[in-house]
Amino acid sequence: MTMTERALAPPLVAIGSSAAPLAAFENVFKIYGKGDAEVRALDGVNLQIAEGEFVAVMGPSGSGKSTAMNILGCLDKPTAGRYFFKGVDVMTLSADQLAMLRRHFLGFVFQGFNLLARTTALENLELPLIYQRIDKAKRRVMAMEALDVVGLLGREHHTPAELSGGQQQRVAIARAIVTKPSLLLADEPTGNLDSARGHEIMQLLAKLNRQKSLTVVLVTHEEEIAAYAGRRIEFRDGRIVRETRGSRAVNTRGTSESVQGA
Ligand SMILES: Nc1ncnc2c1ncn2[C@@H]1O[C@H](COP(=O)(O)OP(=O)(O)OP(=O)(O)O)[C@@H](O)[C@H]1O
Numbered sequence: 001m002t003m004t005e006r007a008l009a010p011p012l013v014a015i016g017s018s019a020a021p022l023a024a025f026e027n028v029f030k031i032y033g034k035g036d037a038e039v040r041a042l043d044g045v046n047l048q049i050a051e052g053e054f055v056a057v058m059g060p061s062g063s064g065k066s067t068a069m070n071i072l073g074c075l076d077k078p079t080a081g082r083y084f085f086k087g088v089d090v091m092t093l094s095a096d097q098l099a100m101l102r103r104h105f106l107g108f109v110f111q112g113f114n115l116l117a118r119t120t121a122l123e124n125l126e127l128p129l130i131y132q133r134i135d136k137a138k139r140r141v142m143a144m145e146a147l148d149v150v151g152l153l154g155r156e157h158h159t160p161a162e163l164s165g166g167q168q169q170r171v172a173i174a175r176a177i178v179t180k181p182s183l184l185l186a187d188e189p190t191g192n193l194d195s196a197r198g199h200e201i202m203q204l205l206a207k208l209n210r211q212k213s214l215t216v217v218l219v220t221h222e223e224e225i226a227a228y229a230g231r232r233i234e235f236r237d238g239r240i241v242r243e244t245r246g247s248r249a250v251n252t253r254g255t256s257e258s259v260q261g262a
């Protein structure tokens, strides 16, 4: 974190303690519309995500998964309730501080990859680093490192159109982790991929979770994909209706047995 960021984000530096969960919802509501048209996208959700966890969010269409992800990612705010990130009440942050939080602590991966067209893999990765005002030489090094992590060295000058779907999603993951975030949010990252490519992406996320202590929250409709996570949260009608901790968990401390290999 640079001096400027420290100045802009004092709550995150001063209050944020490692004892607090990385992310916590306290009775979070998200309500759209009024009266008969009212939709409770989130209907009083309590949730804690600890550092190093790998969480799968499941549930039927319209149950509130993406709404929860958008609030976790500070892309949206609750109608009521509180969201704490690293112990800091996100509602108390200024717009600048929120932008800073997103830029430095959060990474996003979407179903549709969302890469810039006609822009090379390397340039796609350098963009978030430009926002962080990291100089050109260092940007290059960090971007190449991230491409290496996702196994795409040699493809740095390819545009998205010159990459397969699986490769595009790996560029998107590299772009999400190039800033070294604390929390990676992935909303159906394997939704547009065939099964084999989906498993490759999950193996990559599991590796990042294990080796880089990256906390991962991922939305999926598929059992096989959710099986990579150590914990499963199920939404229904805006509420968490079930939570399970899986035996196939791969945690960051490396204490539990991995069945995924790699
Ligand atoms: N901007 C909005 N305005 C009004 N209603 C919304 C808005 N965004 C979401 N909703 C409603 O909130 C509910 C939850 O939506 P959400 O996108 O979180 O579902 P989801 O679990 O991600 O579903 P899917 O699996 O289809 O992606 C839905 O009923 C949806 O129609």
Ligand SMILES: [Mg+2]
Pocket: 065, 066, 067, 187
């Ligand atoms: Mg969704």
